Amino acid sequence: MQQKDSIRIVVSLICFGMLFCVPTLGNAQRTSQVKCFLPAAWEGRETKLVVQPLYQNVIVNTAIVVNRQATFKVSTADLSSAYIWIEGNNEDVHFLIDSPQIDIAYDPTASIPIVISGSSNSEVWQQQRSLLDQLTEVSTTLPIDLSLLNAAGDSLFVYEKMADSLRRNYEIVIANMIKENSSSAASWYLFATHFSSLPYKTALELFGKLSAFRHYPSYEYIERNLLGKQTEGKLFNYSFSNLSGEHIAIPTLRKKLILIDFSSSHLISCLWRHVSLKKLYKQYQPLGFEILTISREFDKAMGQVALQKESLPWLTTMESTTVFEAFNVERIPDNLLLDATGTVIKRDLSIQDLTGILMTTLK
Incomplete structure (x- = not known):
């Protein structure tokens, strides 16, 4: 594989993380x-x-x-x-x-x-496109030592991690551009084509700043999509098998708080989050806190190896398509916080927000 072909993998992975289902909107022309x-x-x-x-x-x-x-x-x-x-x-x-x-x-x-x-909006649109093009250009000029990667046998895994870091940068830049020009239709177009790749809280915050564009048919579609992610009050009543094949039933866990952690072993953002979660788990698990990581893996065998290597101290299972669809999980990482009855009380919590809830609830 040549270097330019490998770079295409990185860029393709960035784009893959931003894909979402596109509806067909029938409206007046x-x-x-x-x-x-x-x-x-x-x-x-x-x-x-x-x-x-x-x-x-x-x-x-x-x-x-x-x-x-x-x-x-x-x-x-x-x-x-x-x-x-x-x-x-x-x-x-x-x-x-x-x-x-x-x-x-x-x-x-x-x-x-x-x-x-x-x-009136084309000048802002050109500026936004120019900045995104610059980010893409940077991503395609990253130096990659393919011989070392291939020798290690981890080429794709390393590229996935690189793509994850670039994707996080895209999210930050896109959110900032929309905030800086929230009255421009260019920002609505940018938001509408990228909202599903943004963290839920970020997407919801940005959507609230763009109400001037509610006359566009796309506004109604995105509003329905975001409302579908507001899962507070919904019962999480599912069963799984862990990595060893043992049965996990959420209703039988009998914990005060349960974090459903939607994850993937190749995403740096998930690995970083797990480092912080391990500290919280050690402190609050004896007080009634549990975590279930549901990991979405493109390669089940590699995912199994990666998850076993990470050795998470809490419950872990691989992808359940039913759950991802039921709770409208379109980006990773994402999470749900359940109460003792298995009812969703919060979604897409940051480590800081989760820490605050644990401190006040589990004393």
Whole structure:
């Protein structure tokens, strides 16, 4: 495997962690006209408008440059990002389709190559895209000593850890960009395409800052999704087999507080969290605290080995698809805190929040 192929693995793992189910939204169509003004030397060239509406298929329209102009009409049901591709030109022009009429003047030789009018959010969108592109570029230039990794036999595991660290950086940068421009439709598009990869608390906080965009169909979908994660009061009545094949039944644990820890052995964020949880477990397990780690593993055999090597002092089992679906677990790490009856009382607790609850509840 060459280094560039290995780097693709890292970037693919980042993207994999951000995937979520895309709904089909049936709503009234909005029609926009996009008119491009281009250099005279480009007369007769083919141009394409490539549009990505939220939760719809990509739309591609084609036009020929005539009298320095290329004009497109496109109908979408939601906010859309777009770009103009021009035959023989290396750079695309990115913008948001957020109004009925958008004019784009583009001349790569001019002092200001791109002038967009009619789209009040495209400048912010370009800035956000530029920053995300920079992060991607950094991730693809990381030095990797493949010979050492292959000799150790842990190449994929190391790449997964690297991707996990990069994914955490993506989450922080995305959240900050949305907070800094919460009144811009560009931030709504950024949130709508990344919210499922963010920590639940972060996603909920950001969603609360974006109520100005409730007129978009995507707003209703995301609201339903986030409400589906509000699992307080829901009974967690499931049974599992631990790594040794022994039966685990939540109702029979008879503990005052039980933490359901959704995890994966290859994620650094989970390993770090387990270091802190071990300290809490040692202190509060005698007082009625229990932990059940449910680990999602892409390779069951490797996952079994990794979990046994980690040697967690509490209950551990591998993936239960039913539980992940029932509690809308789309990102890892995640957790649920149960009371003595097995009822969910909190979700996605930080170590600090969990510590506070244990201190006040288990005395």
